[in-house]
Amino acid sequence: MKVSDWLHQHPIQAGVVQEDWSLEQIMEKLLSNSRLNDLYVLDANNQVVGHLSYKKLAKLVLAEHSAHHTRSQILERVVSGTAAELMEAHFVSASPDENLDEILYRQLDHWVEDLPVINQREELLGVINLSDVLLEVMKSNN
Numbered sequence: 001m002k003v004s005d006w007l008h009q010h011p012i013q014a015g016v017v018q019e020d021w022s023l024e025q026i027m028e029k030l031l032s033n034s035r036l037n038d039l040y041v042l043d044a045n046n047q048v049v050g051h052l053s054y055k056k057l058a059k060l061v062l063a064e065h066s067a068h069h070t071r072s073q074i075l076e077r078v079v080s081g082t083a084a085e086l087m088e089a090h091f092v093s094a095s096p097d098e099n100l101d102e103i104l105y106r107q108l109d110h111w112v113e114d115l116p117v118i119n120q121r122e123e124l125l126g127v128i129n130l131s132d133v134l135l136e137v138m139k140s141n142n
Helices: 003-009 023-031 054-065 071-079 100-109 130-141
Strands: 015-018 038-042 048-053 114-118 124-129
Touching (some): 003 100, 003 114, 023 038, 023 054, 038 114, 038 124, 048 054, 100 114, 100 124, 100 130, 124 130
Parallel strands (some): 015 038
Antiparallel strands (some): 114 124
């Protein structure tokens, strides 16, 4: 099955933020939907330019509640601000013309629950949720 076919059968609205969003705006978006595991940063042309993981954002927000701060945690708190400053510019993704079987191994290798699907114009088409894939596999095995 092609990735594009999977997206058609299992549409999931990806969580997106703009480059200039503050940490507070980012967290409001992330926490507004319990299905969101990650957020993707869009530039002014709606092209995907980065990724914000739930884990990284949680560590950043909860760092102030930690009794001990590492040097990197302190520096991260000082320099953090906008989505563009917090995002990871390099992240794993899939294209719509790939086979689902091929990208699942990539998803598992990188331990990514939501794998973004990005077209040649760097537009976010959706995400493939690993839990949804597992449910489908379990159904087909019964």
